[in-house]
Amino acid sequence: MLTALTRAFRTPDLRKKLLFTLGIIALFRLGSVLPTPGVNAENVRTALEQAQAGELGNIYGMVQLFSGGALLKLSVFALGIMPYITASIILQLLTVVIPRLEALKKEGQAGTAKITQYTRYLTIGLAVLQSTAFVALARSGQLFQNSAELPVLLNDDIFTVVTMVITMTAGTAVIMWLGELITDRGVGNGMSILIFTQIIAVFPSELMNIFRSRGWFTFAIVLIVGVFMVAAVVFVEQAQRRIPVQYAKRMVGRRMYGGTSTYIPLKVNHAGIIPVIFASSLLYLPQLVVTLFANSTTPNVVVEWIAQNLATGDTPIYMATFFLLIVFFTYFYVSITFNPVEVSDNMKKYGGFIPGIRPGRPTAEYLNYVLTRLTAPGSLYLGVISMVPIFALALAGASQNFPFGGTSILIMVGVGLDTVKQIESQLQQRNYEGFLR
Amino acid sequence: MTIGISIALILSSLLMILLVLLHKGKGGGLTDMFGGGFSSSFGGSSVVERNLDRLTIITGTVWFVCIIALGLLLKP
Numbered sequence: 001m002l003t004a005l006t007r008a009f010r011t012p013d014l015r016k017k018l019l020f021t022l023g024i025i026a027l028f029r030l031g032s033v034l035p036t037p038g039v040n041a042e043n044v045r046t047a048l049e050q051a052q053a054g055e056l057g058n059i060y061g062m063v064q065l066f067s068g069g070a071l072l073k074l075s076v077f078a079l080g081i082m083p084y085i086t087a088s089i090i091l092q093l094l095t096v097v098i099p100r101l102e103a104l105k106k107e108g109q110a111g112t113a114k115i116t117q118y119t120r121y122l123t124i125g126l127a128v129l130q131s132t133a134f135v136a137l138a139r140s141g142q143l144f145q146n147s148a149e150l151p152v153l154l155n156d157d158i159f160t161v162v163t164m165v166i167t168m169t170a171g172t173a174v175i176m177w178l179g180e181l182i183t184d185r186g187v188g189n190g191m192s193i194l195i196f197t198q199i200i201a202v203f204p205s206e207l208m209n210i211f212r213s214r215g216w217f218t219f220a221i222v223l224i225v226g227v228f229m230v231a232a233v234v235f236v237e238q239a240q241r242r243i244p245v246q247y248a249k250r251m252v253g254r255r256m257y258g259g260t261s262t263y264i265p266l267k268v269n270h271a272g273i274i275p276v277i278f279a280s281s282l283l284y285l286p287q288l289v290v291t292l293f294a295n296s297t298t299p300n301v302v303v304e305w306i307a308q309n310l311a312t313g314d315t316p317i318y319m320a321t322f323f324l325l326i327v328f329f330t331y332f333y334v335s336i337t338f339n340p341v342e343v344s345d346n347m348k349k350y351g352g353f354i355p356g357i358r359p360g361r362p363t364a365e366y367l368n369y370v371l372t373r374l375t376a377p378g379s380l381y382l383g384v385i386s387m388v389p390i391f392a393l394a395l396a397g398a399s400q401n402f403p404f405g406g407t408s409i410l411i412m413v414g415v416g417l418d419t420v421k422q423i424e425s426q427l428q429q430r431n432y433e434g435f436l437r
Numbered sequence: 438m439t440i441g442i443s444i445a446l447i448l449s450s451l452l453m454i455l456l457v458l459l460h461k462g463k464g465g466g467l468t469d470m471f472g473g474g475f476s477s478s479f480g481g482s483s484v485v486e487r488n489l490d491r492l493t494i495i496t497g498t499v500w501f502v503c504i505i506a507l508g509l510l511l512k513p
């Protein structure tokens with residue numbers, strides 16, 4: 001493992017890529033702690049400490065997780081990459097609904113580039129919305145429950161507020177650019193590496209929180225459980241079913257082609273963690289509604305019900321909804337990303353077939369059947385893993401942002417595995433021994 | 438002084454957003470994220486793209502300096 005690492009650093013162009021990625025990450029972290037001009041940093045810190053000591057209103061759970069604590073610090077990069085993720089989700093969903101986007105997607109590379117461009121525009125639009133809402137919350141003192149006596153902003157004339165909103169929006173644009181730079185010239189996928197960084201960044205302090213408030217015994221148990229969970233997640237993420245494919249031999253001129261046998265790898269969890277992100281983002285909406293309408297003088301029955309059942313993470317209705325949404329989105333996303341008809345058509349074109357099954361429609365039906373059955377445990381696994389923090393909440397009394405919480409563990413393991421694999425494939429261009437043996 | 442730097446910050450922010458949007462998106466959206474799909478990194482960048490990069494870096498530096506300056510000025 002270590003020799004592989006030194007070898008990675010000894011390879012000139014890989015070293016350049018790794019250092020580039022690290023540099024971007026450093027810049028990104030710097031922006032995440034740099035307060036936006038106009039924010040009273042000291043007041044924010046005291047308010048944050050008070051909120052953490054008390055019961056932190058978990059309105060921003062997911063957003064806070066993805067921003068690595070930058071959100072409530074009101075830093076320049078406060079919004080993090082959440083706008084980009086939300087924009088991607090919206091466009092993904094719209095491709096199913098709007099025929100024009102679907103046509104674009106089928107166009108291949110050029111169409112996908114156009115969709116990416118739309119995503120970027122939508123990201124900026126969402127960033128304007130979110131930063132406005134966020135600064136407005138900070139201005140009226142609703143950001144922290146106890147900030148009435150601690151004004152978060154230095155002065156709240158309209159000019160300062162506008163400057164803050166525009167700065168945060170630009171910050172989101174910069175984050176998007178940094179992510180793309182990593183994808184382009186660094187190692188791995190930029191956006192996911194940035195999320196990874198933010199989760200890792202809050203990890204030690206969350207662990208220390210447990211250690212301080214619960215003592216070393218709970219701490220040790222949490223660590224052991226965490227290691228087991230990481231192992232389990234790696235196990236399931238790597239699990240795949242290999243469907244054998246036999247290619248027919250062909251004579252082209254005097255050469256023999258084909259005749260090889262390969263396999264189609266179908267992963268148990270083909271959708272990755274995207275269903276979890278989808279579900280969390282959707283369940284974030286009711287909380288938003290509650291915060292928007294909570295202050296109206298006439299109590300609304302619907303709002304009251306939402307506030308009681310969907311706004312906090314420990315009610316049975318919330319848990320059931322979350323679980324069902326994850327299962328639904330797993331199937332949904334798998335059906336978007338893997339098209340059995342297309343795969344079987346491609347196989348037929350190149351003279352491939354699954355032994356024992358006719359090419360064409362029967363193959364597509366077979367693939368669909370296998371994938372559907374394979375996704376069932378995959379979706380249940382995703383649901384169970386993302387339930388873990390809620391159970392931990394009940395058993396160990398840990399906070400919602402439990403460090404070994406489902407979403408963060410899934411993201412950490414997923415991104416980590418992916419990045420290591422990319423580095424490995426780069427290493428293999430020079431010599432054959434990589435990280436994973 | 439404060440107003441001047443604020444205006445500079447607003448202008449550089451707007452320019453920054455514009456420049457980033459002018460870049461060709463290479464993120465690839467969510468499909469690429471979290472271990473799905475194939476990451477296609479095709480070729481080097483053109484002259485236009487390189488100049489755009491340079492401009493973006495310069496604007497970014499100005500933006501960053503503005504933030505720090507304004508932050509220090511506004512400090513109570």
